[in-house]
Amino acid sequence: PGKKVLIVYAHQEPKSFNGSLLKIAVEELTKQGCSVMVSDLYAMQFEPRATRNDIVGHLHNSEAFNYAVETWEAYKRGGLSKDLVEEQKKVQEADLLIFQFPLFWFSMPAILKGWMDRVLVQGFAYDLSKVYDGGLLQDKLSLFSFTTGGSQEMYSNEGISGDIRYVLWPMQHGIMHFCGVKVLEPHICYAPEHVSEENRKEMLAAWTQRLKTLWKEEPIDCSPEWYFK
């Protein structure tokens, strides 16, 4: 109760299974007394491309554009574009970040990757030597909640797509841990399009159930061992 949650949501269709998972999270967390913010990326037509447009006014070096340097400098002087500032405000306020999306090509949809690329700039999310456990977004939790096309068997150690944890490494360790954000167990719904309506309902119920005790969970140990044994 009183906790703030930002859900960054990347699906085009409210009637989708991802849409249902979003709805459940908003309802359940609100019921708990949390304040829930939602960044509905497709609805916002969120810009995924990292370009000069992200910097308001003059460039630090207009001779050769370096996105990382320019956004860092712009952050320091308050010169990032409005859409980024708004997302950063939401992140700053949040105790928990939930990313809700369908797995696309072993990763996030580009629109969500663009949110990571553009919002988590140097100075805001990390800084010189302030990375990983020293990252600037400490005391926050994150949770990757996603659906897959492939089955759980495919995403197993013996399966053709390999252990699902392999795809979590860049997202959980490379992004969240890098920024100092703690990582809760991912929530994975395998192949909702290929199971029965009954199974789908069970998956939705399981998400509701998990959210009820979410705040009691311990973060995972986000080390290589967790991912690769």
Add this chain to the structure above:
Amino acid sequence: PGKKVLIVYAHQEPKSFNGSLLKIAVEELTKQGCSVMVSDLYAMQFEPRATRNDIVGHLHNSEAFNYAVETWEAYKRGGLSKDLVEEQKKVQEADLLIFQFPLFWFSMPAILKGWMDRVLVQGFAYDLSKVYDGGLLQDKLSLFSFTTGGSQEMYSNEGISGDIRYVLWPMQHGIMHFCGVKVLEPHICYAPEHVSEENRKEMLAAWTQRLKTLWKEEPIDCSPEWYFK
């Protein structure tokens, strides 16, 4: 000689180190008698968002939008948007796909991820049970050529960012191998912004050198063992 190469390039600045790597590849491969196509994603203002706009005309199911289903159906009836059809033509013609980009957050920049999300649709790149070694883009090679911010030490087994091969799994196995494309050794330039001008020149020379014998290389064994030992 006579081979066709598509370079999908994702950097905003021609004067960047990535820009130099692109220039070298175009020059060296052209010199060899290859025909080189370049998709310069930022210059093209390539759209990374997977939306309804990718389908020309009617939807298969306008009640609930499903991107994977809609692009599959649109592909079959020749109803994908023009920018996608053009990229697919280039892929179809190419013997080798080179992806040239700066590593952003342990992965591709969103604009390049969007190219993967939108171009490699079902029916074109893979199909029902036509995946991995049975994927539809067989007899093609791919090569991921990228720069990092972190040093080689950071991206080692003992380093804080873990073995660089961990980040290659989603891109090389999850995307290219999934579509049946063979994968050459990646070409990685570590932290070009943090080394001496002399070192940068050596890195560029090494890329030229590698390209000279590229067509003699054997693809990697794109199995979990290559990535995770």
